[in-house]
Amino acid sequence: MRQFAFALLMLALQLVPVSAQDQWRDFRADADGFVVSLPQEPTVTSRRIKDTKATQSMFLIEKGELAYLVSVVHMEKGTGPKNPDLKYFQNLMKNYTEGSKTTLRTSKSATIAGKPGIDGISDAGDSAHQVQIFASGDRVYMVIYVGPKGQENSADATRFRNSFKLLN
Numbered sequence: 602m603r604q605f606a607f608a609l610l611m612l613a614l615q616l617v618p619v620s621a622q623d624q625w626r627d628f629r630a631d632a633d634g635f636v637v638s639l640p641q642e643p644t645v646t647s648r649r650i651k652d653t654k655a656t657q658s659m660f661l662i663e664k665g666e667l668a669y670l671v672s673v674v675h676m677e678k679g680t681g682p683k684n685p686d687l688k689y690f691q692n693l694m695k696n697y698t699e700g701s702k703t704t705l706r707t708s709k710s711a712t713i714a715g716k717p718g719i720d721g722i723s724d725a726g727d728s729a730h731q732v733q734i735f736a737s738g739d740r741v742y743m744v745i746y747v748g749p750k751g752q753e754n755s756a757d758a759t760r761f762r763n764s765f766k767l768l769n
Contacts, residue, residue, distance in 0.1 A: 625760065631768065633658050633673040634740065635714075638764035640757065643669070650674065666728060668747035669761050673740055681739035690719035693734045693741065698723045703730050713744070714767045722753055729753050737767055 628643060629636045643660040650657055660671040682689055687710050698705045701723065708721030711733065718735025731746040731753045744765050746758040 627764070628660070629768075630658070630660065630671075630673075633660075633671075633675075634737070634768045635671065635673070635742070636764075636766050636768060637671055637744070638760060639669055640664070643671075653677070666747075666749055667757075668745070670743070670745040670747070671765070672743040672745070674742075676739045676741070678739055681741075682736050685717065685736045687719065689736075690717075690734055693743075694719050694721050694732065697730075697732055697734070697743065701725065701730060714742070714765055716767075724750065731758055731762065733762060733765075 625638050625640050627636050628639045630645075637660075639662060641662055641664075643662045645658065645660055647656055647658045649655070654677045656675045658673045658675070662669040690710070691708065694705065694708055697703075703723035703725040706722045706724050706729070708719055711718055711720035713720065713733045713735040714737075716735040716737050718733060721732045721734075723730045723732060727750055728747055729750045729752065731748075733742075733744040735742055742765075744762055746753070746761055748755065748758060752758060
């Protein structure tokens with residue numbers, strides 16, 4: 602009987618990581634044009650940007666020292682960047698680091714969700730911000746993972762970033 606109980610305990614312990622991974626699910630934001638895999642339902646907020654007609658929608662999960670954020674800036678119809686280049690994205694990255702009070706460690710041009718953009722890492726204290734920025738039509742997207750330094754390429758961070766897709 603004791604061996605059976607031990608075997609059940611071992612089986613239960615093996616299932617714990619699987620059930621934790623199973624909590625991840627696709628989150629679809631039709632109005633904002635994307636789908637992404639997240640560990641739980643995000644808090645959704647929206648705001649007008651200063652005195653413009655542009656708005657920003659934010660989809661945020663904060664779990665202790667971890668954060669998952671998708672930010673979508675909706676510009677006025679027809680005012681989005683026509684052919685954004687690396688300099689355009691570097692400026693947006695600079696705005697992000699200044700606004701988040703982080704220091705840019707590294708950045709490079711990247712293809713994100715099939716679009717040209719920038720991928721960067723910025724630091725604040727013991728945390729690192731993995732930031733991807735790209736534009737599509739009249740929208741600018743930021744996909745951001747925040748976690749302890751050295752965790753930028755952890756399984757969850759990678760899963761989050763790689764799961765981001767634009768809807769057609």
